[in-house]
Amino acid sequence: MATVEVSTEKKAEPPQTSVPAPSKPKTITLRISRFNPSENAETKFEEFKIPVQKWTTVLEAILYVKENLDHSVAVRYSCRQASCGSCGMKINGKPRLACYTKISELESNVVTVEPMNNFPIIRDLAVDFKQLFSTHKKMKPFIINEESEVQPGAKEFIQTPQDLEKFLQFSYCIKCGLCNSACPTMATDKSFVGPQGLAQAYRYTADNRDQGKKDRLKIVDQSHGIWRCHFAGSCSNVCPKGVDPAMAIQLLRGYLLGFRK
Ligand code: SF4
Numbered sequence: 001m002a003t004v005e006v007s008t009e010k011k012a013e014p015p016q017t018s019v020p021a022p023s024k025p026k027t028i029t030l031r032i033s034r035f036n037p038s039e040n041a042e043t044k045f046e047e048f049k050i051p052v053q054k055w056t057t058v059l060e061a062i063l064y065v066k067e068n069l070d071h072s073v074a075v076r077y078s079c080r081q082a083s084c085g086s087c088g089m090k091i092n093g094k095p096r097l098a099c100y101t102k103i104s105e106l107e108s109n110v111v112t113v114e115p116m117n118n119f120p121i122i123r124d125l126a127v128d129f130k131q132l133f134s135t136h137k138k139m140k141p142f143i144i145n146e147e148s149e150v151q152p153g154a155k156e157f158i159q160t161p162q163d164l165e166k167f168l169q170f171s172y173c174i175k176c177g178l179c180n181s182a183c184p185t186m187a188t189d190k191s192f193v194g195p196q197g198l199a200q201a202y203r204y205t206a207d208n209r210d211q212g213k214k215d216r217l218k219i220v221d222q223s224h225g226i227w228r229c230h231f232a233g234s235c236s237n238v239c240p241k242g243v244d245p246a247m248a249i250q251l252l253r254g255y256l257l258g259f260r261k
């Protein structure tokens with residue numbers, strides 16, 4: 001006769017999963033600054049109700065509007081990962097990258113997006129970067145060195161970690177313009193070089209492979225140049241890449257004042 005064995009051992013518990021439960025979507029109001037120079041010279045705000053999750057970024061909320069509610073909203077973006085520097089704008093009053101700002105971190109059910117200050121507006125949230133790029137170019141943002149051509153038998157330029165440390169953080173600039181938009185001097189002097197350009201001038205001047213220091217110092221040592229900075233420090237507060245343009249300006253002044261070689 002067959003026997004049935006009854007186990008008194010407890011069944012093993014299923015393994016605990018560390019995947020968090022999906023957050024409940026909520027609805028926020030996105031206020032977008034609208035300005036179309038070809039239609040109307042007045043800026044107005046338009047409001048949209050947007051479903052958001054914990055991880056929804058401001059850029060995604062704007063793209064939701066473009067895809068579902070109003071295709072005509074103008075916004076510039078590309079990489080969506082804080083690398084290309086295209087999506088700078090004022091978000092709840094502060095210059096930020098839209099792709100790098102989560103709605104949840106703003107802790108508000110109303111999110112207002114406006115174009116960056118101190119830049120001409122092309123349309124809605126898209127601003128004109130011409131001046132930023134031309135100033136950046138004027139700073140000669142490349143290594144100037146007579147021996148930089150690769151010749152047969154040429155050797156690499158040796159840099160110590162300490163040499164690299166002098167300029168490394170300043171090389172992280174993505175040209176997003178947030179620092180220029182936060183700068184109070186730029187607001188009053190349209191010809192000011194600006195924190196972005198000055199930080200780049202320092203980045204190459206401090207590079208021990210470079211021989212263009214004299215040229216760059218001449219460029220920044222003029223009436224709308226480095227001495228216009230009042231050291232408000234707002235540029236460094238808003239930089240999404242930790243560049244610290246305010247410090248770069250002080251270090252660059254050190255070369256001009258002769259206590260830095
Ligand atoms: S210094 Fe910072 S805020 Fe200014 S342009 Fe570069 S990355 Fe943007």
Ligand code: FES
Nearest residue numbers: 078080085087099
């Ligand atoms: S889309 Fe490239 S930095 Fe935001």
